[in-house]
Amino acid sequence: GENVEQHPSTLSVQEGDSAVIKCTYSDSASNYFPWYKQELGKGPQLIIDIRSNVGEKKDQRIAVTLNKTAKHFSLHITETQPEDSAVYFCAAVVDNYGQNFVFGPGTRLSVLP
Amino acid sequence: KAGVTQTPRYLIKTRGQQVTLSCSPISGHRSVSWYQQTPGQGLQFLFEYFSETQRNKGNFPGRFSGRQFSNSRSEMNVSTLELGDSALYLCASSLVGRKSTDTQYFGPGTRLTVL
Numbered sequence: 656g657e658n659v660e661q662h663p664s665t666l667s668v669q670e671g672d673s674a675v676i677k678c679t680y681s682d683s684a685s686n687y688f689p690w691y692k693q694e695l696g697k698g699p700q701l702i703i704d705i706r707s708n709v710g711e712k713k714d715q716r717i718a719v720t721l722n723k724t725a726k727h728f729s730l731h732i733t734e735t736q737p738e739d740s741a742v743y744f745c746a747a748v749v750d751n752y753g754q755n756f757v758f759g760p761g762t763r764l765s766v767l768p
Numbered sequence: 769k770a771g772v773t774q775t776p777r778y779l780i781k782t783r784g785q786q787v788t789l790s791c792s793p794i795s796g797h798r799s800v801s802w803y804q805q806t807p808g809q810g811l812q813f814l815f816e817y818f819s820e821t822q823r824n825k826g827n828f829p830g831r832f833s834g835r836q837f838s839n840s841r842s843e844m845n846v847s848t849l850e851l852g853d854s855a856l857y858l859c860a861s862s863l864v865g866r867k868s869t870d871t872q873y874f875g876p877g878t879r880l881t882v883l
Contacts, residue, residue: 689871698772698858698874699811744811755824756801756860756872758811 657682659747661759668735669767676762678745679727687748688721688728693761694741702743703730735766770795772861772875780881786847789878793840793861799823800842801872802834805856814857817842846880854882 658681668674678688686707691699705712705719705728712719716735721728732739745759773792781787793800801824802814813826817836834844840861846853856879860872 691874696876698876701871701873704871755816756813760810 657685657747657749657755657757659745659757659759661745661762663762664760665763665765667765667767670735670737672735674730674732674735674739674764674766676730676743676745676764677727678729678747678759679725680747680757681726682747682749683723683726684749685747688719689746689748689756690719690730691744691746691758692741693744699744732764735764737766737768740764740766772859772873774857774859774875774878776878777876778879778881780883781849782883783849783851785849786845787849787880788843788845789857789859789880791842791844791859791861791875793842793859794873797861797863797873798840799862799864799870800836800840801860801862802842802844803858803860804828805858805877806854811858814844849882851882853880855880 661678689704690702692702693699703714703717703719705721716733718731742761742763744761746756749755775790799818801816804812814828815822815834816824820836831847836842856877858877859875862870862872
């Protein structure tokens with residue numbers, strides 16, 4: 656089955672700097688890659704997603720890149736702010752019947768003021 | 769449009785008891801998935817329901833079960849609770865669920881503590 660690895664597990668950056676989180680997946684059939692942000696005491700919230708026919712997608716300060724050949728995708732956050740501090744999860748979804756989301760272990764991002 | 773709601777938000781049980789958690793998906797969403805989140809294991813998939821049928825199942829023992837009603841609301845049940853069942857249980861809904869690429873939207877979760 657699908658396996659998703661995520662690095663780093665913790666990341667500290669200064670406010671205003673960029674943050675990059677990388678995920679790799681094992682199943683070449685995966686074709687949908689969402690990223691979720693989870694704040695303390697809340698459920699994960701979708702922040703951006705990318706599908707296998709697209710190499711890059713941007714939404715204001717957030718971008719995701721996908722390399723299907725290498726089977727990895729990355730989240731880029733520019734001009735980080737303290738409110739970006741949270742745990743970020745990537746997921747890979749195999750295109751089969753049903754909702755088969757496999758999540759990475761998460762990255763705890765701390766943005767230091 | 770209201771988001772995914774889960775009740776109760778917090779629950780304390782003792783070993784051996786059983787528990788039922790409830791999830792109301794976003795209006796119009798027909799697929800409901802359940803996840804267990806623990807510090808050590810991360811987000812683990814329990815099962816998914818679509819049109820009142822269990823469509824996918826993760827690697828959890830039979831003590832974990834669920835169901836979905838005709839209005840798409842879902843419940844999950846854990847019988848004979850163990851200390852290791854202490855976790856945040858998350859429900860996620862998606863619009864149609866015919867393809868695995870439908871976006872999932874999560875609820876706030878139910879924090880279960882087993883004493």
